[in-house]
Amino acid sequence: MGNGGRDTEHSVYSNLAFFVKEENGLYRRFNESHLQTTYHVHDYVEMLQSAGFKVERIFADWEDEPPYEESERIFFQVRK
Numbered sequence: 001m002g003n004g005g006r007d008t009e010h011s012v013y014s015n016l017a018f019f020v021k022e023e024n025g026l027y028r029r030f031n032e033s034h035l036q037t038t039y040h041v042h043d044y045v046e047m048l049q050s051a052g053f054k055v056e057r058i059f060a061d062w063e064d065e066p067p068y069e070e071s072e073r074i075f076f077q078v079r080k
Contacts, residue, residue, distance in 0.1 A: 011037040041067060041074060053078040 014034045019027040039047075045055055057077040060067035067074045 010039065011035060044074075044076060048076065048078055053080050 012035075014036070016032045016034065018030040018032070020030065021027055041058065045058075048055055055076060055078050058067060058074065059065060059077075060071035060074050062073065
């Protein structure tokens with residue numbers, strides 16, 4: 001992971017620049033690097049259960065449908 005995780009499976013590496021206006025009217029630049037990593041659904045279920053959660057429902061893409069391979073967002077409804 002010497003490259004900041006950029007080649008990590010199921011990960012997205014982003015460099016972001018933000019410009020915040022100061023009281024004097026000038027802008028100050030802030031740089032941030034983000035590494036977002038995701039896991040397989042069954043890995044999340046195992047982690048949630050081992051933390052004492054009960055998985056009540058899993059759905060995807062803002063619909064009341066189960067996730068599939070191309071789902072962009074997966075949601076877990078859990079209870080502890």
